[in-house]
Amino acid sequence: MTDTTNQGFAPGTRPDLPPPVSESGVIGWLRHNLFSSWWDTLLTLGAIYLIYLIVPPFVTWAFLDATWNFVPEVLSGEKSPQISDCTSGGACWIFVRARFGQFFYGFYPDAERWRVNIVLILLVASIYGLLAERVKNKQPIAWFFFLIFPILAFVLLYGGFGLEVVPTQQWGGFMLTLIISGIGIVFSLPIGILLALGRRSQLPVVHLLCTLFIEFARGVPLITILFMANVMLPLFLPPGVEFNILVRILIGVTLFASAYMAEVIRGGLQALPKGQYEGAMAMGLGYWQMMRLIIMPQALRVAIPSIVNNFISLAQDTTLVAIVGLYDFLNIVRAGSRDSNWIGTEIEGYVFCGVVYWAFCFAMSRYSMHLERKLHTGHKR
């Protein structure tokens, strides 16, 4: 053993030495992570071959050979764009360009789309205000978001008060996807809280009813609940009363989402030590005060990452509303590629739809992971 102690260093004065070259730098990294054994090397080569099989053809199709621009006749207004304008052999992106407005706003009239934009800006701004660290006083934002915003958004989107009425049949595209999943998640929060408290209640009847509801809604597929909302719900209303199809779907989605929300909140409640309940009770707080001031603020904090995940799945599940003939984002893209001008653009449509969905959901899932990490450091030093 070569021993550095023989070089006559006094205790505590031994200098730091750099590691051997084979352990550090690019070569060290490659050796450790890609070529540590013959089996490892084989795997690496196999992986490179797999990437070679998939990535270059896709890049060629989607970028190098793709058609991005309209032909001059379209720009000068002589004809409308169509699939035969794409002659380069790759992806026909002019399909997406031509239909972009429809993909995002559905059949909402061009002249009124500013209203949707305002709602979207308000939505993003208030969610940022609610979640951002640097905004300190969140109470007015919360009041705005949960009380004023829904009414304002409804008036802006639907019309009335001097605004032209846009019936819900004209809503569609990414906007409709956001509306359905957003309303589903916002309304499922209070119902979910009540269901979660009910499931943990010591009153047997309340516990049983809440458990039955939660397990029922989680045991059947969303699509069957949509089917029920579509064909069965109207039969339970008093004769003469009719709900708009969108309202019926929203009721179904909200009830479905509440069951999952309840389980997420129940998880948050279970994460709290019993001492928090005892501390609050010993201080003389009543049940609802204890829930509002001590338990819920902590349980919801724990549950936020899962709530975001619920929102992600709900946004994806919203594609199922196509079954009752609503034109959500995916359905309107599919409808677009069935247009006789655009036969054969399915793949472009699906790839575009997939990329948008992916970016939206991936960003949110990263955010929820970030929250989860922050939770562990939370109010600590």
Added chain:
Amino acid sequence: MSTQSTAANPSVSDEVMIQMVGVNKWYGQFHVLKDIDLTVNTGERIVVCGPSGSGKSTMIRCINRLEEHQKGKIVVDGIELTHDLKHIEKIRREVGMVFQHFNLFPHLTVLENLTLSPIWVKKVPKREAEEVAMHFLERVKIPEQAAKYPGQLSGGQQQRVAIARSLCMNPKVMLFDEPTSALDPEMIKEVLDVMIGLAESGMTMICVTHEMGFARTVANRVIFMDRGEIIEQNEPEEFFNNPTSERTRLFLSQILHH
């Protein structure tokens, strides 16, 4: 332990503060409390000790209805504990409790922890509640931590905040459920000093603890419990020097010579 600071013995009045008569409790088939009879006068300081599982914590948790007793009678300051929610509310307002694991609310600052109950239960204006809270924080000697979150404090500091939190309700009785057993040795003293100060001010206290130095200094009565029964109770001097029951002797020899 600061044994030399013999607590001045504040007056113990004849007025009954807590009365337990024939209290029994079961967890399923398990009989945790067996015919507990205990009377605590205003200003009395009582230390309860006994082996783990002897029912000491359960007994004091019955006093503010964290546990429900199934037989017998508990009266606190003239109010009987029944299923009447009004009575439970009143008693919890008059009885402060300090827990082994502090049970501070981690999402609130120290000051918010202290003012929560005065604001929401006693309906005191926020300004006033904060003044009272600062007063008690000074009394437990950590006013500078008011704006911090519980997670940022040491265990001893957290327990002192918990004591101050209970005091903010201006309780007539304080219950301590093993307040020092979750603490590192070097932090025990700072908490005990606060408790001794509290005793000197004449607070009625019931402490479940194994700190025998504390018992000798401040208690007027030491109670020994085993298997759900009160085996023996006496003044500290007599209790430690001449325990009457064999079980008490065994228990004392185990905790004192270890």
Added chain:
Amino acid sequence: MAMAQGTPENGVANGHSHHHVAFWRDERKRGLAAQLVVILAILAFGWYLIANLLANQERLGIPLGLDFLENVAGFQLSFAVLPVTLESPIGRLLVVGGLNTLVAAFFSAIIATFVGLLIGIMRLSHNWLISRIAATYIEIIRNIPLLLQLVFWYGGVLVTLPRPRDSLSAFDLVYLNIKGLFMPRPVPEPGAGIVLIAFVAAIGIAIGVARWARQRQMATGQQFATVPVNFAIVIGLPTFAYLLLGRPIAWDVPQPGAFNFTGGVTILPEMTALIIGLGLSTAAYVAEIVRSGINSVSHGQTEAALALGLKPRWCMRLVILPQALRVMIPPMISQYLNVVKNSTLAGFIGYPDLFSIIGTSQNQTGRAVECVMILMLFYLSVSLIISVIMNWYNKRVMLVER
């Protein structure tokens, strides 16, 4: 909660006070009263709904009852596990629909399990590139709606397959084209049963060998190469019987016909897309379960096992996997449930599962309530059965391990 600062004196201090407390102030009675109110509210609401329902049914002239199940359905299915005709009653179509759902879900679950296991192990690999590929797969699948994946496989990938005359083929036995996947079908001849018996017997022998090897190891310490020996038995015995009996199983190989292939087994593109799409999608979730299950076993366990001198292979089998399995089983149960539930998307790509058949039946008969009830009952009982079986298995694993 009432917070009035009442005077303490009116709280009576004698032992009989709780007989006179008003019920809204009594803990227990208040609970009872609250429950009674809930029950009454639910009953009243339910009564209101049912009254509306009956009124509406009468107004529309639709009776309630299951008699419509005997009516002739009058629509054809593109795929059916049991034979059906245009004259089959609706009830039979629903049974076929349920079976179609279960068949598709079963194959999807198998694909999901194996692909998920593979991706999960890749994700845990020390090889950076392999691990990244698995992570990319998982992130792509999980952030794209399942329906989009299904229509992509069906409308995007499978339509690009060649026409029948340009079919892709493997050894002229298996053909793939736009009309589906064509495979040889085994046709049993006399003696085929013996081959089957040989196969079953081989599995029995293999289990016996494993037991014997275990007992011998426990008794004498000698180890036995169980895996290769059993592999040889399970493959070898039926093959030997097959050859000995003069190949009693004939293969009905698909033959190119005028428009399409005839003979053999055909798997329609709808079913292929559903099984592939659902299987590959669920695989991403399975992979995450595998990964988090194995990661949930603390590193100290590995170190302790290696320090005891166990080889890494044994460390995995004897220490890590038994602990990881316990963590993995509950989420795996819910993934299998999800496969069954998600198979309702089959209707979007034209595979006749229970949901799409019920949708059509409801459309034709107008019997909304009955159809929804049958649908819910089916999915709830499948959920219940799967969770009962898996929970039973889960408990067994727990007990064996303790």
